[in-house]
Amino acid sequence: MADYVIAIDQGTTSSRAIIFDKKGSIVSTGQKEHEQIFPKPGWVEHDPLEIWRNVQEVIGIALATADLTRHDIAAVGITNQRETAVVWDRTTGKPVYNAIVWQDTRTQSIVDRLAQDGGVERFKPIVGLPLATYFSGTKIVWILENVEGAREKAEAGDLMFGTTDSWVLWNLTGGTDGGVHATDVTNASRTLFMDLETLEWRDDILETFGVPRSMMPEIRSSSEVYGAAESSSLLRETPIAGILGDQQAATFGQAAFQTGESKNTYGTGNFLIFNTGEEIVHSKNGLLTTVGYKLGDQPTHYALEGSIAVTGSLIQWLRDQLGIISSAPEVEKLATTVEDNGGVYFVPAFSGLYAPYWRPDARGAIVGLTRYANKGHIARAALEAVAFQTRDVIDAVNADAGVDLTELKVDGGMVANDALMQFQADVLGVPVVRPVVAETTALGAAYAAGLAVGFWAGLDDLAANWQEDRRWESSMDDAERDRQLRLWRKAVEKSMDWVDDDVK
Numbered sequence: 001m002a003d004y005v006i007a008i009d010q011g012t013t014s015s016r017a018i019i020f021d022k023k024g025s026i027v028s029t030g031q032k033e034h035e036q037i038f039p040k041p042g043w044v045e046h047d048p049l050e051i052w053r054n055v056q057e058v059i060g061i062a063l064a065t066a067d068l069t070r071h072d073i074a075a076v077g078i079t080n081q082r083e084t085a086v087v088w089d090r091t092t093g094k095p096v097y098n099a100i101v102w103q104d105t106r107t108q109s110i111v112d113r114l115a116q117d118g119g120v121e122r123f124k125p126i127v128g129l130p131l132a133t134y135f136s137g138t139k140i141v142w143i144l145e146n147v148e149g150a151r152e153k154a155e156a157g158d159l160m161f162g163t164t165d166s167w168v169l170w171n172l173t174g175g176t177d178g179g180v181h182a183t184d185v186t187n188a189s190r191t192l193f194m195d196l197e198t199l200e201w202r203d204d205i206l207e208t209f210g211v212p213r214s215m216m217p218e219i220r221s222s223s224e225v226y227g228a229a230e231s232s233s234l235l236r237e238t239p240i241a242g243i244l245g246d247q248q249a250a251t252f253g254q255a256a257f258q259t260g261e262s263k264n265t266y267g268t269g270n271f272l273i274f275n276t277g278e279e280i281v282h283s284k285n286g287l288l289t290t291v292g293y294k295l296g297d298q299p300t301h302y303a304l305e306g307s308i309a310v311t312g313s314l315i316q317w318l319r320d321q322l323g324i325i326s327s328a329p330e331v332e333k334l335a336t337t338v339e340d341n342g343g344v345y346f347v348p349a350f351s352g353l354y355a356p357y358w359r360p361d362a363r364g365a366i367v368g369l370t371r372y373a374n375k376g377h378i379a380r381a382a383l384e385a386v387a388f389q390t391r392d393v394i395d396a397v398n399a400d401a402g403v404d405l406t407e408l409k410v411d412g413g414m415v416a417n418d419a420l421m422q423f424q425a426d427v428l429g430v431p432v433v434r435p436v437v438a439e440t441t442a443l444g445a446a447y448a449a450g451l452a453v454g455f456w457a458g459l460d461d462l463a464a465n466w467q468e469d470r471r472w473e474s475s476m477d478d479a480e481r482d483r484q485l486r487l488w489r490k491a492v493e494k495s496m497d498w499v500d501d502d503v504k
């Protein structure tokens with residue numbers, strides 16, 4: 001009997017395989033980090049072959065840890081870092097270049113060029129996104145223009161593009177030997193190429209970008225059988241039946257299925273998703289319009305999204321680049337060696353600022369420094385920046401929705417940080433709620449796959465699995481909150497207008 005579903009979570013910092021039971025509880029996990037490659041300021045790359053090796057390895061770890069085989073697994077779900085672009089040769093199966101990661105800013109000149117005719121919002125009414133380095137479309141263009149021979153091969157139909165869901169799916173289903181080249185609607189909605197209404201690639205936009213349509217994967221729903229794992233895989237013959245981009249997967253894993261429900265995930269970056277049901281809502285306040293999920297032939301669910309580029313990665317930066325902590329959880333201890341931020345504010349605009357500002361000309365800034373400030377204040381300001389950035393996004397959501405969120409459902413690696421969660425509740429002035437299963441990204445992908453094969457009967461089954469673990473209430477008075485927000489917004493101003501044409 002197949003009593004379990006496995007989710008592959010191909011994230012920005014690591015790949016995980018997690019096995020879930022029918023209650024949505026974790027049975028076992030395999031996890032492996034991959035190298036973050038920073039060739040130049042603003043450039044971020046991953047090695048797709050390392051990622052694929054890690055995915056295979058973590059599947060093995062998860063199965064072995066729980067002493068299970070493929071016969072115990074009803075379906076495979078895939079979730080992934082979203083806008084990260086892989087381009088590979090369909091004959092050799094080899095990537096023509098490293099994966100260009102979503103945070104990478106190298107394509108700003110491509111964005112500027114495309115924006116000359118009609119501005120950065122020229123495609124927004126169709127695709128829901130402004131032109132920005134963040135999305136995968138501009139990264140494909142960079143590869144075609146900068147990797148020797150890529151343009152010719154692409155025109156000849158020899159190259160494939162995919163976000164890492166497609167890369168994993170294609171390899172898992174046989175690669176050069178009949179691999180399935182597909183993606184789901186949520187990932188497709190992050191490329192700049194998909195029409196939100198028709199859920200199809202727009203030939204006119206592909207042409208404007210100079211991307212041959214033959215490179216593009218087929219767009220499928222988030223929950224259906226795409227194919228089966230190939231014969232040499234530990235999961236051979238198991239159906240791959242769910243794909244959701246990581247943030248949409250987390251929303252699904254939080255069982256936020258109803259219009260008006262939302263979640264905020266604290267991982268490498270932070271991503272707040274607000275479900276707008278079957279309606280496509282265009283933000284007036286700097287949010288993206290994106291696909292939430294689509295189950296088989298059922299109607300498409302849309303969402304508004306507030307994407308923040310740098311949150312958990314700021315903690316990694318304190319650890320790896322600054323060396324003031326030796327592990328991420330240590331930041332909490334360091335931040336609580338001081339009683340407040342000492343007037344220090346840290347705007348981590350490492351990739352410019354995403355939502356709700358969308359300012360590629362911003363760069364990171366630590367302001368308010370005096371001789372008094374120490375590393376405790378820096379650590380504290382870094383944690384507080386995560387909460388302040390979230391506050392800015394929630395203000396945008398409230399303004400778009402016309403009603404205020406009454407509580408915030410949270411998940412992701414950083415929600416283990418008690419000081420951060422308390423400060424988050426303080427600067428929002430509403431409660432912050434954490435579920436028992438904080439691995440909602442993997443859970444959402446498992447749900448999508450399990451639904452497609454009848455492992456779960458419907459959304460009610462999934463909603464019944466959701467359980468509250470902990471809740472933080474605001475303990476900050478209004479005057480102090482207003483003072484803090486005023487200073488934070490002043491700091492944000494200081495980070496802007498930094499990048500001139502000759503700033504590398």
Ligand SMILES: Nc1ncnc2c1ncn2[C@@H]1O[C@H](COP(=O)(O)OP(=O)(O)OP(=O)(O)O)[C@@H](O)[C@H]1O
Pocket residue numbers: 010011012013014081246266267268269311312313314315316328329330331332412413414416417
């Ligand atoms: N106790 C903690 N306090 C603060 N930050 C933490 C803590 N534990 C983990 N983090 C941060 O959380 C992030 C990891 O969270 P998570 O595991 O959700 O990310 P992820 O899923 O690997 O991200 P992605 O999917 O983007 O790869 C890391 O960036 C790490 O710096």
Ligand SMILES: [Mg+2]
Pocket residue numbers: 009011012246267441
């Ligand atoms: Mg993740």
